[in-house]
Amino acid sequence: MADSLFPDGSESVLPILPLRNSVLFPVSVVPVNVGRHRSVRLIETACGGERPVIAVVAQKRPETEDPTFDEVHWVGTVARVLKVIRLGTGQYSVVLQGVSRMRILEPLGRQPCLSARVERIHEPPAVDAELDALTLRLRESTRSLYEHLPSQPREAARILDNVVEPGALADLVTANVSVSNDVKQAVLEMLDVSMRLGMVIDLVERQREVFRVKREISTLVQEEMSRSQRELLLRQQLKRIKQELGEPTDDEDDLETLSERVAMADMPLEADKAARQQLRRMRLMNSASSEYHVARAYVEWLADLPWSKSTPDRLHVGEARRVLDEDHHGLERPKRRIVEYVAVRRLRRDGRAPILCFVGPPGVGKTSLARSIAHAAGREFVRVSLGGVSDEAEIRGHRRTYVGAFPGRIVAGLKKAKSRNPVIVLDEIDKLGRDQRGDPGSALLEVLDPEQNHAFVDHYLEVPVDLSSVMFIATANRMDTIPGPLLDRMEVIELPGYTLDEKRHIAAKFIMPRQLSDHGLTPERLELRDDALDSVIEDYTDEAGVRRLEQHIAALCRAVAVRLAGGEDVQLNATPADVRQILGGPRGGRTKAPRVPAPGHATSLAYSASGGRLVLVEATRMAGTGKLHQTGKMGDVMRESVAAALTYVRSRTATLGVPDDFLSKIDVHVHLPEGAVSKEGASAGIALYAALATMLTRQKVRTDVGMAGEITLRGTVLRITGVKERCLIAHREGLTRVVLPARNAPDLEEVPREVLDALDVRLVNHVDEVLALVCEPAPEVSLEAALPA
Numbered sequence: 001m002a003d004s005l006f007p008d009g010s011e012s013v014l015p016i017l018p019l020r021n022s023v024l025f026p027v028s029v030v031p032v033n034v035g036r037h038r039s040v041r042l043i044e045t046a047c048g049g050e051r052p053v054i055a056v057v058a059q060k061r062p063e064t065e066d067p068t069f070d071e072v073h074w075v076g077t078v079a080r081v082l083k084v085i086r087l088g089t090g091q092y093s094v095v096l097q098g099v100s101r102m103r104i105l106e107p108l109g110r111q112p113c114l115s116a117r118v119e120r121i122h123e124p125p126a127v128d129a130e131l132d133a134l135t136l137r138l139r140e141s142t143r144s145l146y147e148h149l150p151s152q153p154r155e156a157a158r159i160l161d162n163v164v165e166p167g168a169l170a171d172l173v174t175a176n177v178s179v180s181n182d183v184k185q186a187v188l189e190m191l192d193v194s195m196r197l198g199m200v201i202d203l204v205e206r207q208r209e210v211f212r213v214k215r216e217i218s219t220l221v222q223e224e225m226s227r228s229q230r231e232l233l234l235r236q237q238l239k240r241i242k243q244e245l246g247e248p249t250d251d252e253d254d255l256e257t258l259s260e261r262v263a264m265a266d267m268p269l270e271a272d273k274a275a276r277q278q279l280r281r282m283r284l285m286n287s288a289s290s291e292y293h294v295a296r297a298y299v300e301w302l303a304d305l306p307w308s309k310s311t312p313d314r315l316h317v318g319e320a321r322r323v324l325d326e327d328h329h330g331l332e333r334p335k336r337r338i339v340e341y342v343a344v345r346r347l348r349r350d351g352r353a354p355i356l357c358f359v360g361p362p363g364v365g366k367t368s369l370a371r372s373i374a375h376a377a378g379r380e381f382v383r384v385s386l387g388g389v390s391d392e393a394e395i396r397g398h399r400r401t402y403v404g405a406f407p408g409r410i411v412a413g414l415k416k417a418k419s420r421n422p423v424i425v426l427d428e429i430d431k432l433g434r435d436q437r438g439d440p441g442s443a444l445l446e447v448l449d450p451e452q453n454h455a456f457v458d459h460y461l462e463v464p465v466d467l468s469s470v471m472f473i474a475t476a477n478r479m480d481t482i483p484g485p486l487l488d489r490m491e492v493i494e495l496p497g498y499t500l501d502e503k504r505h506i507a508a509k510f511i512m513p514r515q516l517s518d519h520g521l522t523p524e525r526l527e528l529r530d531d532a533l534d535s536v537i538e539d540y541t542d543e544a545g546v547r548r549l550e551q552h553i554a555a556l557c558r559a560v561a562v563r564l565a566g567g568e569d570v571q572l573n574a575t576p577a578d579v580r581q582i583l584g585g586p587r588g589g590r591t592k593a594p595r596v597p598a599p600g601h602a603t604s605l606a607y608s609a610s611g612g613r614l615v616l617v618e619a620t621r622m623a624g625t626g627k628l629h630q631t632g633k634m635g636d637v638m639r640e641s642v643a644a645a646l647t648y649v650r651s652r653t654a655t656l657g658v659p660d661d662f663l664s665k666i667d668v669h670v671h672l673p674e675g676a677v678s679k680e681g682a683s684a685g686i687a688l689y690a691a692l693a694t695m696l697t698r699q700k701v702r703t704d705v706g707m708a709g710e711i712t713l714r715g716t717v718l719r720i721t722g723v724k725e726r727c728l729i730a731h732r733e734g735l736t737r738v739v740l741p742a743r744n745a746p747d748l749e750e751v752p753r754e755v756l757d758a759l760d761v762r763l764v765n766h767v768d769e770v771l772a773l774v775c776e777p778a779p780e781v782s783l784e785a786a787l788p789a
Helices: 037-046 129-148 154-162 166-175 181-189 193-245 250-264 269-283 290-304 317-327 332-347 366-377 409-417 440-448 484-488 500-518 530-540 547-565 576-583 636-651 685-697 723-732 742-750 753-758 767-774
Strands: 011-019 029-034 053-058 075-088 091-109 115-120 355-359 381-385 423-427 471-476 491-494 526-528 572-574 601-608 611-623 628-631 666-671 705-707 737-741 760-764
Touching: 011 029, 011 037, 011 075, 011 091, 029 037, 037 075, 037 091, 053 091, 053 181, 075 181, 129 154, 129 166, 129 193, 154 166, 166 181, 166 193, 181 193, 250 269, 250 290, 269 290, 290 409, 317 332, 317 366, 332 355, 332 366, 332 491, 355 366, 366 381, 366 423, 366 471, 381 409, 409 423, 440 471, 440 484, 500 526, 500 530, 500 547, 526 530, 526 547, 530 547, 530 576, 547 576, 572 576, 601 685, 601 723, 611 685, 611 723, 628 636, 636 666, 636 685, 666 685, 685 705, 685 767, 705 723, 705 767, 723 737, 723 742, 723 753, 737 742, 737 767, 742 760, 760 767
Parallel strands: 011 053, 355 471, 355 491, 381 423, 423 471, 526 572, 601 705, 628 666, 705 737, 737 760
Antiparallel strands: 011 115, 029 091, 053 075, 075 091, 091 115, 601 611, 611 666
């Protein structure tokens, strides 16, 4: 469209009108409300002539109140002002008609309004087969889009047919498509007509697909609503017909059944009252409503709980002991405690059930022992896994006001057991979490408190539930992560790791028969020689329990099963060579004590949740200024132990035969090998002292000695935990002497006799006693500070 006042390709000075939320295209006619100060001055100044011409540009940010040239797009539209209507003081409604594209060449000023020298962009008419094809496709896509719109704009479709020029058609379609102003500006700035048509075709087809999907979803929703309304109407009609015929309705049958279940549940008075109150409410509700189903689920939970159902206890002491011995080897302390409970229960039937906590490394049989206890006592067994539980509602239940609410795991366990006196195992209680949703450990306090659990209130049920007859057994790998108040409510029984002899016995009596049966084999098909079994235990497992041992025996069984399935007649009396052929080479991944005596080395006996293990301590010296370097992924407590041991060594330089200023002339580096494994705890104190002291005195530390004990700055050796596990790992790794705190003497009673007979256990009260026990005869002291240990 040409303009005699402003020809195509020419330059002119025009006032600039910035638009906040729209983009004006050529051939478009749009009304614009003008109210900003500069825009009002532009209209009042420029509208003196007939149909004045102005330049219209879009703002980059709509919220800008008084935009500069940097805050507007420089490609816009030359427009005629067709009509101006005064709306009030400083307010106008202006009708603009786009004429052609333009580009700002040079900003000229902002007073009284934005003005610039602009160039009108010439768009010559083109005749091209490709343009014709693109134009035809755009028309078809736009018509298809209009068919999916809620109301089909007939005039828009008619105007669409009247536009001939491809560029003008692309501009018109873009102006009437619901896309962002940034996209419209990109189309306006696209001067190549072919590329502009391609952009607009993509926009239209994308919009068409969006509206198509919306219409399909809307249709599906309407159909589903119609179906639901039709079903509701038919059900109401069926209900009315049955009432006219005098037949009971489905709702009445449902409520009658629920009422009978409530009556037969023999609930306490408070629970019975709550159930019957909900039944009365349900009779007044529509059975299709959500509230009806919530109330029904609540009444069903109340009716399904074993309020008065219990299993009779097996109160024969000898029978209980026999059942426990059949299922587990050793574990005398927990077995004795259960036998005592059976004996007390025999004398007093209304006594409270014990609340036990089995603490021990993985694989020692904590959960399976609890299952055997349930079998020995004649009770149902329920396992509740608490590992990673961090929501208090998992214990207390969710309130019924929440969608999808349900009772907590304790009440759910009672329902599963169908008995009010089951054995409930709270597995992995040491791994409870805690977050913004509450503290499940605190919620368990009420469950495990004998003074409170006879009236435990679940948030979902909101009526008291008697848990006093339940035997709770918690399991944990370590005690230090169990909250103190929770630990105080339980009777802790430690289950230590197994000795080599115990593992042999367990493998022969329990694991082998079970794995042979699980794999469909007979004892004639696979038998492990004693040396082969020892090879599996010593070369392929590094654990306090027997879980991995069972996995490897299962692997041997699978190998035999494969050969049998292949048609071989296998009768394997497995040797260590057979074990290596099936399981591969020995793992050999665990820490070993050093083989060559050397100064600055010591072997600490550590204790963790997985049992005992060796921790090597290395100390070396070098020329320096008295600095201490610590490596080996030590925890904070371990680092403090290193500092305490070094401080004590500094205080005993005279006794060690070292000059007072010697340590100020060297740097000391303490390293714990296996740097990827975290080390924590204070029990390595005497091992750290031995390594640091011999680093200075050059005495060689024996390789067959392991030690454990925390030290103070005065050299006192403090008591530690896990004595049995430390002795077991020392025995398993072939050490011959163990140095322990004298205050742990009573704990040696728990160590198996065969282990104590094989170890030379030395007890010390003061760290000064250690060097004489762990070192070889001392050579002359070497004081070359610069030489590393």
